[in-house]
Amino acid sequence: xxxxxxxxxxxxxxxxxxxxxxxxxxxxxxxxxxxxxxxxxxxxxxxxxxxxxxxxxxxxxxxxxxxxxxxxxxxxxxxxxxxxxxxxxxxxxxxxxxxxxxxxxxxxxxxxxxxxxxxxxxxxxxxxxxxxxxxxxxxxxxxxxxxxxxxxxxxxxxxxxxxxxxxxxxxxxxxxxxxxxxxxxxxxxxxxxxxxxxxxxxxxxxxxxxxxxxxxxxxxxxxxxxxx
Amino acid sequence: xxxxxxxxxxxxxxxxxxxxxxxxxxxxxxxxxxxxxxxxxxxxxxxxxxxxxxxxxxxxxxxxxxxxxxxxxxxxxxxxxxxxxxxxxxxxxxxxxxxxxxxxxxxxxxxxxxxxxxxxxxxxxxxxxxxxxxxxxxxxxxxxxxxxxxxxxxxxxxxxxxxxxxxxxxxxxxxxxxxxxxxxxxxxxxxxxxxxxxxxxxxxxxxxxxxxxxxxxxxxxxxxxxxxxxxxxxxxxxxxxxxxxxxxxxxxxxxxxxxxxxxxxxxxxxxxxxxxxxxxxxxxxxxxxxxxxxxxxxxxxxxxxxxxxxxxxxxxxxxxxxxxxxxxxxxxxxxxxxxxxxxxxxxxxxxxxxxxxxx
Numbered sequence: 001x002x003x004x005x006x007x008x009x010x011x012x013x014x015x016x017x018x019x020x021x022x023x024x025x026x027x028x029x030x031x032x033x034x035x036x037x038x039x040x041x042x043x044x045x046x047x048x049x050x051x052x053x054x055x056x057x058x059x060x061x062x063x064x065x066x067x068x069x070x071x072x073x074x075x076x077x078x079x080x081x082x083x084x085x086x087x088x089x090x091x092x093x094x095x096x097x098x099x100x101x102x103x104x105x106x107x108x109x110x111x112x113x114x115x116x117x118x119x120x121x122x123x124x125x126x127x128x129x130x131x132x133x134x135x136x137x138x139x140x141x142x143x144x145x146x147x148x149x150x151x152x153x154x155x156x157x158x159x160x161x162x163x164x165x166x167x168x169x170x171x172x173x174x175x176x177x178x179x180x181x182x183x184x185x186x187x188x189x190x191x192x193x194x195x196x197x198x199x200x201x202x203x204x205x206x207x208x209x210x211x212x213x214x215x216x217x218x219x220x221x222x223x224x225x226x227x228x
Numbered sequence: 229x230x231x232x233x234x235x236x237x238x239x240x241x242x243x244x245x246x247x248x249x250x251x252x253x254x255x256x257x258x259x260x261x262x263x264x265x266x267x268x269x270x271x272x273x274x275x276x277x278x279x280x281x282x283x284x285x286x287x288x289x290x291x292x293x294x295x296x297x298x299x300x301x302x303x304x305x306x307x308x309x310x311x312x313x314x315x316x317x318x319x320x321x322x323x324x325x326x327x328x329x330x331x332x333x334x335x336x337x338x339x340x341x342x343x344x345x346x347x348x349x350x351x352x353x354x355x356x357x358x359x360x361x362x363x364x365x366x367x368x369x370x371x372x373x374x375x376x377x378x379x380x381x382x383x384x385x386x387x388x389x390x391x392x393x394x395x396x397x398x399x400x401x402x403x404x405x406x407x408x409x410x411x412x413x414x415x416x417x418x419x420x421x422x423x424x425x426x427x428x429x430x431x432x433x434x435x436x437x438x439x440x441x442x443x444x445x446x447x448x449x450x451x452x453x454x455x456x457x458x459x460x461x462x463x464x465x466x467x468x469x470x471x472x473x474x475x476x477x478x479x480x481x482x483x484x485x486x487x488x489x490x491x492x493x494x495x496x497x498x499x500x501x502x503x504x505x506x507x508x509x510x511x512x513x514x515x516x517x518x519x520x521x522x523x524x525x526x527x528x529x530x531x532x533x534x535x536x537x538x539x540x541x542x543x544x545x546x547x548x549x550x551x552x553x554x555x556x557x558x559x560x561x562x563x564x565x566x567x568x569x570x571x572x573x574x575x576x577x578x579x580x581x582x583x584x585x586x587x
Contacts, residue, residue, distance in 0.1 A: 120315070123317070124311075140321060
């Protein structure tokens, strides 16, 4: 069964994924809103940047983060200056890396959901005295609800599944950065296949359930589109 | 004195340019009429503030909503207007009642309860309040959308082809409600349409747009009978008279109506004496005689004076006549016009073969 170290790894994974998802929803929502509506020439570049983590090996992302957040990197200098030290091999560093790693999994579903809402409900709301911010919360958010649900589930599940990035940025520090994927690796290294099976099987079940939910339950949600 | 609504706009989209300068009346229905691409919807969106690129000046009842020279632009949500879109555009996640409350919750005054129930009754939607928009028919949705706009007691009601997306039956279902609005509302309504039928039925004031410019504007019957406009040449050309029912003739199944300048006999209209109505007379149903005809099957024969004539170079003449104080159009062949020697100022008789009651 699961050891204390396994349970600590599971708890840490949930914490990282939970916090990263929360931050992603906060940061990703305005970004996705902007991307869904802008006609700026920067849109293409921003879309490409957001999608990068989908195709980039996590080690590449991790390597650059390590350099940027390290003692000699620009971010590292700022964090040192602020007296919080450097972020690699810390819980905070892991969260920051996870946010970047899972960014497309939040921005893309939200962007699609916002685009599906369209211009018409926004104009109707404006003619009914709702300010743009009011309209966002009273019209856009409810209409884009399936998009928010997809974004939250996908970013949580994807963060739980990260490995290469953790290896580069987080290291393998028990209780601090040793997440489930790391713990499985440790078990296999130590030839503890039984232990590895429990965790790996659990992760497999979790991921499958999440995807099953996405494709079967969310599919039947009323898709957000203005009534013709 | 300043007109209740002053609207000047200039908008340049390269291929399409809008350039208008309008003074509009503060009551009644002003119809913006034109073909698609004439700029009528764009003009309405400018007035609503939805077309932010437009430069210009807009003042409604003394309040400046836009003055580009002084960099004044009141955002749409701060303008006291009601807007009915071509497609009802109800919020799909809210019930009918919540849709109606959406705007009401956001305006300061709380005394709208009584008015709302009147509006519900006027539009016949009281029984739909708990429904979701997806479970309404197209006509019901559009009525809810009209109620939602009216509930705010706006200073101006803007309607963008509210019937265009409905089939004939649904149109007939809504038109009576619009006519009632017309009688019971004191706010000005700007109504965009490309349907001559809706013009005849609803307009008090008519503005004709073509390629982003105002082709003509004026009171309905005056504008309909202007010979210099394509409308008078159209096969569907007509004039609209305001009339009052003055008698019923049960034996012959006829209703007698009086207008400013005479009387007409119409097929029975089931309404009490004193009811006011609009009678539409198509130009193709009007013929002209020099002497008063005695042996004819046509009931409605009226003395008239010719006030204008033109021909389309294709064998048809359009004659403009004055009957009492009303204008009338007649479409006849050019040959007939020449044989009769029709000229401006001549006294003639018109025979009206058919009429239709538009409300």
